[in-house]
Amino acid sequence: MAEGIYNNVSSVELSEADRGERVEKTVTIYMSADAVRAQETNTQRETTTQQTVVRTGIRCSRLAVVCVGLLCVLLLTTNIVLYMYYIRDQTIIANLTAGRETLLSSIRNLTEERDQLKSSYQNLTEEKEQINNTYRNLIQEYHILQTKFHHLVKLIEKSCFKELKTFGSSFYFFSTENKSWSESRQDCREGGADLVIINSKEEQMFLIDQKNERISGLV
Structure with a gap:
């Protein structure tokens, strides 16, 4: 486009018009060329700006996709960790429940053994009383027999x-x-x-x- 503009300028210089007019037209053409160049520069700038905006938008989109992906990975990791904690808690609860049942069973067994021991103790106490009564009766019989023996000895004498x-x-x-x-x-x-x-x-x-x-x- 610049070469076309310069060709136009040469053709204007070879015309039959006076120099003053030629100078004015030449200046006008040159000003038009600068305007075109400025327009081209603005167009390039706008194109560059649009490309930059597009690139920025693409980068933002990519960043958003990466962020969403990271959030998904983080959410998945969080769910996995929470599930692992849930499984661990369920296992602990099951173990505690089994331990509680074992303790309750042991307590019931100990209670039954305690009742049996109490019953055995009562029976032994009763047997002890019976033995003591029998012993006292035997002592009384012994004293009676001893008294009779002494009387018999006296009778023999x-x-x-x-x-x-x-x-x-x-x-x-x-x-x-x-x-x-x-x-x-x-x-x-x-x-x-x-x-x-x-x-x-x-x-x-x-x-x-x-x-x-x-x-x-x-x-």
Whole structure:
């Protein structure tokens, strides 16, 4: 376009017009060329500006896409981390629940064992009381037997009771005096004894034999 403008200027210089007019036209043409150049410069600037704006828009779009991608990755990572924490919490809750059930079962077992021990303790206490009662009864019987033994020893030492007969662990005295039942019992109690009480068939046969012997001796 500039070469065309300069060609036009040459043709104007070879015309038949005067120089003053030629100079004025030449200046006018040159001013027009500067205007064209300025317009071209403005056009180039506008084109460059538009390209810059387009490039900036593309860069912004790319940056927005990258930011969205990063946000998606961050959101996915956050979801994965939250899911892992959720799984961990569920596992911990399950373990705690199982531990609680185990503790409750242990508590129930311990409670049952405690009740059994209480029952056993009560039974042992009752058995202890029974043993103590039996022991006291045996002590009383021992004292009674000891007292009877001392009375029997005294009876043996008396001259009137020298003829004693034994059967088992008992001593028997057969009196030859004729007395009533009350008098005979009173006499025996004064000596620390009592009238005989037959407790078995063997004891009865022993007494019958002793009676027969004494009857035979009297005859």
